[in-house]
Amino acid sequence: MILPRSAISWVTRVLSLSHGTHEFNVVRHRLIEFLVTEMDFNVIAIEASAANVERLNRYVLYGEGSPSALVNQQIIGFWTVGTQDTLNLVRWLRDHNQRVDPANRVKFYGFDINVPEAGIRYVLDYMRQVGASPSLTENYNCIRQINYTTRSEDEKQRCRQTLQNVYDHLIEHREEYESASSPEAFVRALYMSQIALQAEAWIHSPLDFETESIVRDQFMSENVRWLIEERHPGAKIVLWGHNFHMGRIDTTVQTMGHMLHQWYGTEFVSVGTMTYQGEFTAQHTSRRLQAFPVPPIPEDTHDHYLHELGIPLLFLPMPTDPPEWIASQRLLSIGAVYDTSMAERPFATWNLAEVFDAVIFIDQTTASQIMG
Numbered sequence: 001m002i003l004p005r006s007a008i009s010w011v012t013r014v015l016s017l018s019h020g021t022h023e024f025n026v027v028r029h030r031l032i033e034f035l036v037t038e039m040d041f042n043v044i045a046i047e048a049s050a051a052n053v054e055r056l057n058r059y060v061l062y063g064e065g066s067p068s069a070l071v072n073q074q075i076i077g078f079w080t081v082g083t084q085d086t087l088n089l090v091r092w093l094r095d096h097n098q099r100v101d102p103a104n105r106v107k108f109y110g111f112d113i114n115v116p117e118a119g120i121r122y123v124l125d126y127m128r129q130v131g132a133s134p135s136l137t138e139n140y141n142c143i144r145q146i147n148y149t150t151r152s153e154d155e156k157q158r159c160r161q162t163l164q165n166v167y168d169h170l171i172e173h174r175e176e177y178e179s180a181s182s183p184e185a186f187v188r189a190l191y192m193s194q195i196a197l198q199a200e201a202w203i204h205s206p207l208d209f210e211t212e213s214i215v216r217d218q219f220m221s222e223n224v225r226w227l228i229e230e231r232h233p234g235a236k237i238v239l240w241g242h243n244f245h246m247g248r249i250d251t252t253v254q255t256m257g258h259m260l261h262q263w264y265g266t267e268f269v270s271v272g273t274m275t276y277q278g279e280f281t282a283q284h285t286s287r288r289l290q291a292f293p294v295p296p297i298p299e300d301t302h303d304h305y306l307h308e309l310g311i312p313l314l315f316l317p318m319p320t321d322p323p324e325w326i327a328s329q330r331l332l333s334i335g336a337v338y339d340t341s342m343a344e345r346p347f348a349t350w351n352l353a354e355v356f357d358a359v360i361f362i363d364q365t366t367a368s369q370i371m372g
Contacts, residue, residue: 020281
């Protein structure tokens with residue numbers, strides 16, 4: 001499958017209807033290879049812990065660490081990227097980076113706010129390295145405390161203020177700290193301190209799905225915007241994540257994709273993925289990882305319509321004047337957590353042409369293989 005050059009912009013989003021589908025990951029890998037080698041894309045950013053993916057970035061750029069250990073789902077922090085498919089991708093990126101000029105190496109980032117512990121440790125180490133006053137970071141571990149959500153509002157406010165003080169201090173002493181370390185080390189510390197602030201706000205938010213999604217998608221979109229406008233201005237970037245977060249969806253939740261589309265308009269190309277039958281990996285509601293069968297697909301879905309075409313692998317650009325079936329039918333959408341009682345529910349009513357610029361349909365899929 002070749003992505004038409006007319007569909008390429010400086011930011012391309014390659015999405016998944018489920019996190020645990022092997023074939024979606026393989027197609028995504030092929031697209032990334034094409035965009036890197038043929039279209040000069042040089043930043044990959046994924047829906048995963050920004051702090052933990054930074055260690056993978058060090059491997060991709062400099063060969064530091066063991067890739068199989070870093071991709072292990074217990075190290076990376078979340079199973080959705082702790083897969084054999086991710087390992088294959090980062091090994092390819094490392095091999096590519098060894099063959100090109102250092103200035104043209106591909107960078108690998110996370111933009112999610114979950115699992116901030118590694119970032120907090122990095123900020124603490126960095127502040128010690130540049131000689132910052134220990135009193136600044138005295139309570140910097142506050143959001144790592146057990147049962148943070150049950151603590152008093154006064155305790156949370158003190159925690160929030162400590163996190164903000166460190167971020168503000170870094171901004172104020174940028175020139176001094178870049179000289180004491182390096183511009184790269186400083187920017188990494190600043191990004192990790194921003195993630196810590198976001199994580200606290202997310203943890204502090206009400207526990208209903210809608211509010212959590214609003215907060216999380218807002219912060220993820222801000223992190224991508226920071227990568228685009230501050231960290232790597234002028235770069236070409238591939239974003240990798242779930243259909244829900246990065247599709248242009250504006251319902252009760254304004255998703256990350258909707259916000260990025262508002263900021264950048266047609267500078268984005270959004271490619272979703274779909275299937276009809278097979279298996280996928282997900283976390284059972286009991287927290288056990290396992291393979292599930294794709295639930296029965298009703299006739300009033302996009303997935304069923306594409307299955308009926310009899311084409312096992314299809315790249316479908318969205319038309320400017322979409323037919324009725326594109327605008328009105330439902331779409332299979334499975335998250336990180338699933339059990340068979342949900343088989344009637346994982347269908348979203350989206351106008352494909354409003355949400356995506358193109359979709360990739362794979363009729364038969366298999367479950368991804370988890371590392372660790």
